[in-house]
Amino acid sequence: MAEENLRFDGRVAVVTGAGAGLGRAYALLLGSRGASVVVNDLGGSRSGDGKSSNVADQVVQEIKSKGGKAVADYNSVIDGEKIIQTALENFGRIDIVVNNAGILRDKSFARISDSDWNLVHDVHLKGAFKTTQAAWPHLRQQKYGRVIFTASNSGLYGNFGQANYSAAKLGLVGLNNTLAIEGRSSNINCNVIVPTAASRLTEDILPPDLYKELKPELIAPVVVWLCHESCQENGSVIESAAGWASKFGVSVQNLSNLRFLYENHPEFSMFPTQAIIPGQMALMSSSLITSAIPGKQFDLSQVLHGEQYLEVYERLPTTGTIKNVCKVIDVLDKGRHAVIIAGVDSYNEDGVKLCYGEMSTFIVNGGGFGGKRTSSKAIEAQDPPSRKPDSSVEAKTSIDQAALYRLSGDTNPLHIDPDFAAIGGFDKPILHGLSTLGTAVRCVLMQFANNNPELFKSVKARFAKPTIPGETLRTDMWREGNRIHFETTAIESNKKVISGKYFHFSC
Numbered sequence: 001m002a003e004e005n006l007r008f009d010g011r012v013a014v015v016t017g018a019g020a021g022l023g024r025a026y027a028l029l030l031g032s033r034g035a036s037v038v039v040n041d042l043g044g045s046r047s048g049d050g051k052s053s054n055v056a057d058q059v060v061q062e063i064k065s066k067g068g069k070a071v072a073d074y075n076s077v078i079d080g081e082k083i084i085q086t087a088l089e090n091f092g093r094i095d096i097v098v099n100n101a102g103i104l105r106d107k108s109f110a111r112i113s114d115s116d117w118n119l120v121h122d123v124h125l126k127g128a129f130k131t132t133q134a135a136w137p138h139l140r141q142q143k144y145g146r147v148i149f150t151a152s153n154s155g156l157y158g159n160f161g162q163a164n165y166s167a168a169k170l171g172l173v174g175l176n177n178t179l180a181i182e183g184r185s186s187n188i189n190c191n192v193i194v195p196t197a198a199s200r201l202t203e204d205i206l207p208p209d210l211y212k213e214l215k216p217e218l219i220a221p222v223v224v225w226l227c228h229e230s231c232q233e234n235g236s237v238i239e240s241a242a243g244w245a246s247k248f249g250v251s252v253q254n255l256s257n258l259r260f261l262y263e264n265h266p267e268f269s270m271f272p273t274q275a276i277i278p279g280q281m282a283l284m285s286s287s288l289i290t291s292a293i294p295g296k297q298f299d300l301s302q303v304l305h306g307e308q309y310l311e312v313y314e315r316l317p318t319t320g321t322i323k324n325v326c327k328v329i330d331v332l333d334k335g336r337h338a339v340i341i342a343g344v345d346s347y348n349e350d351g352v353k354l355c356y357g358e359m360s361t362f363i364v365n366g367g368g369f370g371g372k373r374t375s376s377k378a379i380e381a382q383d384p385p386s387r388k389p390d391s392s393v394e395a396k397t398s399i400d401q402a403a404l405y406r407l408s409g410d411t412n413p414l415h416i417d418p419d420f421a422a423i424g425g426f427d428k429p430i431l432h433g434l435s436t437l438g439t440a441v442r443c444v445l446m447q448f449a450n451n452n453p454e455l456f457k458s459v460k461a462r463f464a465k466p467t468i469p470g471e472t473l474r475t476d477m478w479r480e481g482n483r484i485h486f487e488t489t490a491i492e493s494n495k496k497v498i499s500g501k502y503f504h505f506s507c
């Protein structure tokens with residue numbers, strides 16, 4: 001991201017809490033790229049007690065020793081105007097504010113005192129307010145500014161013992177949302193970074209192996225890029241760890257998703273895995289699957305989407321009529337259960353084959369009819385490499401995800417009706433398999449194909465466990481040439497919901 005040509009000559013940056021960890025990494029990188037840096041650090045402890053000038057001085061020395069320009073500032077962020085004053089007095093302007101300073105006062109909710117609450121809010125939320133507000137008139141007047149707020153996974157997802165910190169951290173997302181709107185006409189871009197990094201705030205929270213990998217230097221290029229004048233990102237929440245970065249959520253908040261959501265977008269496209277839906281609808285409206293096992297009767301409450309393959313041959317149309325030719329490929333007897341594999345060739349009005357979908361349906365209690373157990377005809381899922389994932393992206397599904405997904409046409413009551421779900425043996429309605437797959441493929445497409453659907457060739461996935469609407473899905477990815485292996489885990493239940501699958505690019 002922060003390529004060699006991203007320079008900050010003539011720009012003045014304030015980085016709060018820059019004496020160590022992430023703030024230090026941001027200050028050093030900005031300094032090495034020509035920015036004049038105010039290295040703010042009160043020099044207090046992790047819980048906000050005490051003060052010392054040492055840490056800020058050391059970082060200033062480090063920047064200067066490499067030929068950069070920097071000055072130390074020892075004010076508390078609650079006195080944000082004094083920090084901005086340091087910038088104005090020493091460098092005559094202010095362009096970039098990186099609100100990074102933070103403290104912890106972890107206690108379980110019942111034990112949080114007023115001072116634990118207030119101090120955490122003062123440093124994170126009020127400190128960011130005071131420092132940014134002091135810079136704001138200068139940024140508006142010069143019609144240029146870049147502001148970063150630092151949120152936390154603790155705020156987005158919650159973390160035991162951090163109610164005060166979580167609330168303050170998510171408050172910063174709200175502050176950013178509004179400042180992104182208010183600053184837009186003055187070319188002030190405001191964004192939130194959600195870092196997962198080794199720092200004194202996480203040293204006893206992250207497992208030691210992970211702690212070693214999560215270097216602040218791997219977050220710094222993301223933040224420095226967001227601070228550059230060529231970066232037009234505004235109002236985004238960017239999660240970053242160990243060298244990857246991703247916009248939070250699968251929503252219109254990430255404007256590159258608009259091409260899949262907005263019919264007037266110049267590059268309006270069908271999201272690749274949506275191509276599965278017409279074939280699935282065709283299968284659901286026929287008796288091909290329900291009559292596939294001679295002498296066996298079953299209904300929708302016993303049917304789970306087990307696996308899915310999709311291969312795309314042509315650019316998928318956003319309007320038109322699709323002809324689906326469906327056939328049963330194999331019927332497997334898994335003892336108690338059965339698996340029925342059906343294939344669907346989809347054609348456009350001119351008879352051009354657009355895609356091939358292969359769907360395995362898992363029929364609960366449908367087995368025991370003396371059939372074969374395995375298939376030589378079905379396309380197989382494959383396990384990912386045994387090394388650690390090359391990349392991981394989290395996406396939170398909405399509690400209303402299944403209700404929304406029904407609009408795609410799959411009105412199976414299993415996904416919305418608690419009574420029907422109970423008949424199927426579920427505590428509550430489960431998410432459509434294709435919705436989980438769509439979320440995972442969005443992560444892969446975003447991470448490896450710049451959200452370009454034309455690079456998609458094929459995907460194979462096994463639905464290993466149900467996803468419950470509202471769960472956060474982490475998709476781990478491994479690149480092997482043009483093939484991206486991926487697995488998806490529901491973080492709350494810590495269960496793999498998609499296993500042994502891959503995604504193929506045509507490039």
Ligand SMILES: CCCCCCC[C@@H](O)CC(=O)SCCNC(=O)CCNC(=O)[C@H](O)C(C)(C)COP(=O)(O)OP(=O)(O)OC[C@H]1O[C@@H](n2cnc3c(N)ncnc32)[C@H](O)[C@@H]1OP(=O)(O)O
Nearest residue numbers: 284289304305306307334362412431432433463464465466
């Ligand atoms: C006409 C109608 C068309 C309908 C279209 C679909 C409509 C949609 O609305 C439906 C949905 O979207 S349902 C939601 C998405 N799917 C799910 O949530 C299922 C999640 N998976 C599970 O819960 C388990 O894997 C489960 C329960 C599937 C299996 O778990 P277990 O019973 O523990 O299985 P296990 O003992 O591990 O294995 C038994 C044999 O089955 C094979 N197998 C396991 N999971 C499979 C899966 N997901 N797909 C295909 N085969 C699967 C195993 O390999 C094993 O076979 P063998 O013994 O030969 O090795």
